[in-house]
Amino acid sequence: SPDHCHSSNDRQKPSASMSSKPIKLTYFDIPGRGEPLRLAMWIGDMKFEDERIEFKDWPALKPKTCWGSLPMLTLPSGEEFAQTRTLGRFVGKKTGLYPEDPVAAMRVDEILDTVEDLQSATNSAGQGLEKKEKEKKRKEAMESGKPAKILKKLDCYSKKHGKPGYMVGDKITLADLFVFSYTGFVISSGFFDGVPTDALNDYPSLLAVRKTVDSHPAVS
Amino acid sequence: SPDHCHSSNDRQKPSASMSSKPIKLTYFDIPGRGEPLRLAMWIGDMKFEDERIEFKDWPALKPKTCWGSLPMLTLPSGEEFAQTRTLGRFVGKKTGLYPEDPVAAMRVDEILDTVEDLQSATNSAGQGLEKKEKEKKRKEAMESGKPAKILKKLDCYSKKHGKPGYMVGDKITLADLFVFSYTGFVISSGFFDGVPTDALNDYPSLLAVRKTVDSHPAVS
CATH class of the missing domain: 3.40.30.10 (Glutaredoxin)
Known part of the structure; x- marks a missing residue:
């Protein structure tokens, strides 16, 4: 065998x-x-x-x-x-950045999988097209396509399930770190041609989460 | 806002x-x-x-x-x-199907993410091509492309980290259930045109895992 x-x-x-x-x-x-x-x-x-x-x-x-x-x-x-x-x-x-409580952990896991979806949906937008056409499709996708829908859901999620500045609960978790890293990578890294660098401005709760992570003493 | x-x-x-x-x-x-x-x-x-x-x-x-x-x-x-x-x-x-030990849990998580990769690599193969051409590409991919590489790794993984019939350790875990369901869906469901229904035959350890799940009293 x-x-x-x-x-x-x-x-x-x-x-x-x-x-x-x-x-x-x-x-x-x-x-x-x-x-x-x-x-x-x-x-x-x-x-x-x-x-x-x-x-x-x-x-x-x-x-x-x-x-x-x-x-x-x-x-x-x-x-x-x-x-x-x-x-x-x-x-x-x-x-201690992943909750021991199974329901809270499920919330964190949900966010980890969702930011991965954000990245793959952004990557897929305009795939196979020439540069200009691809950039146009990407921009549209970030405004009204699947990535925009995911960003809206994440923004809403933070409002519902986290205190201001947090995705889940009232202290920093893995979910905040993944939101910080993936939104940074997808939106402001320049890696994804055509994604406007201000694409997060409509999502104040996500901006607040980014600030929580970015201003942590161990990070900044 | x-x-x-x-x-x-x-x-x-x-x-x-x-x-x-x-x-x-x-x-x-x-x-x-x-x-x-x-x-x-x-x-x-x-x-x-x-x-x-x-x-x-x-x-x-x-x-x-x-x-x-x-x-x-x-x-x-x-x-x-x-x-x-x-x-x-x-x-x-x-x-009790997800280990409490963090290292064992990491093994199970690794398998869950890998079978998802198997599905997306299979889905991507030949994407956008006409039916006949797509089926040809899919078949090739299952024989020597990314899905084949993933199946080889999973088969090897089971040999290394699990007793015969298990992906991880010596009792049934979530990893076995995900391997069972995803290999079944990708290979024998007919959902993915062009995937040969005998595509698992080269992977005896995965077949053994499938058998463990399929013959469980609560399943069969």
């Missing part, structure tokens, strides 16, 4: 001193999908190795990783884990 | 008898994204109202829901929640 498996941990063997090693986060030297994880560990005061890979080095490293994707979290044991929200939830549990 | 919010709970007001009401799962009368949630509640012996909506009734219902998407979970309080994996995790916590 076929065996597709190869050792994924060749890159880093557990060693005698492993218990003293911190968790390692591996990502590129950009905010992107690494940012909400770094924010959680900075805000949660969790010691970690902040490994930043150059884009040019990734093709050689990729086949040596378990999942072939970044961000990646490596435990002191050498075990590797992937998937942004999966890692976020683990870090959130360790830092 | 703009207010995008409207009441999302008009459809079901909390009532005096709410504490005796079970949780309600609302989805279409197909397996799809509802299946892993139903499986978790059947296997975990959790009482729930299995509300099945006809496709023709959805357009009228959609604007009355909080998120405009199914599956949807309604708590006895009337609060509505969406996002398949979010709901799965909540149900998994209630039924």
Whole structure:
């Protein structure tokens, strides 16, 4: 029978001193999908190795990783884990940024999945079109398409389920960090051609959440 | 300042008898994204109202829901929640199908996100092409493209991190239910034109996981 498996941990063997090693986060030297994880560990005061890979080095490293994707979290044991929200939830549990109450946790999870939808809906808008036409479609999408609908829902959600400045409840959670990072990436990073940089101005509750994160002492 | 919010709970007001009401799962009368949630509640012996909506009734219902998407979970309080994996995790916590240990939980989460990637990679293959050409691309993708790579990784993962018949550890978890439902949906449902119905035959560990779920007394 076929065996597709190869050792994924060749890159880093557990060693005698492993218990003293911190968790390692591996990502590129950009905010992107690494940012909400770094924010959680900075805000949660969790010691970690902040490994930043150059884009040019990734093709050689990729086949040596378990999942072939970044961000990646490596435990002191050498075990590797992937998937942004999966890692976020683990870090959130360790830092108190992910609620223990299952209903509150479900609220946070809902937001994590929804900001991912925001990014993929923005990315899809105008896909395959020439630059000018794509930028036009993207702009329209941000004004009245699926991304706009998602932003409205998130804004509303914050009003309903969070105190001002928070997505859920009355203190900072993973949900705020993901909203901060994903709205920043989608709207003001310049990565998505055609998205107006003022696209968040109609969503005051989301702006308040951004401010909560941005003005946290561990961040600013 | 703009207010995008409207009441999302008009459809079901909390009532005096709410504490005796079970949780309600609302989805279409197909397996799809509802299946892993139903499986978790059947296997975990959790009482729930299995509300099945006809496709023709959805357009009228959609604007009355909080998120405009199914599956949807309604708590006895009337609060509505969406996002398949979010709901799965909540149900998994209630039924013991989601590990309490954060590392084991991270393993389960990794699988949940990866089967979602499997579905979107399969869906993307050949997108926008005519039927025949699309079917050809899909078949190729399942043999050597991104979906094939993901299936190989999942098969390997089960060998490494689970006892035979399990994705993670030595008992059934949410990860097994999601692998069962998503591989079933992607490969044998006929929903994705061009995917060979024997596409799982090269992955014996995944077939073993499927068998574990399919032969569970609460399922078969």
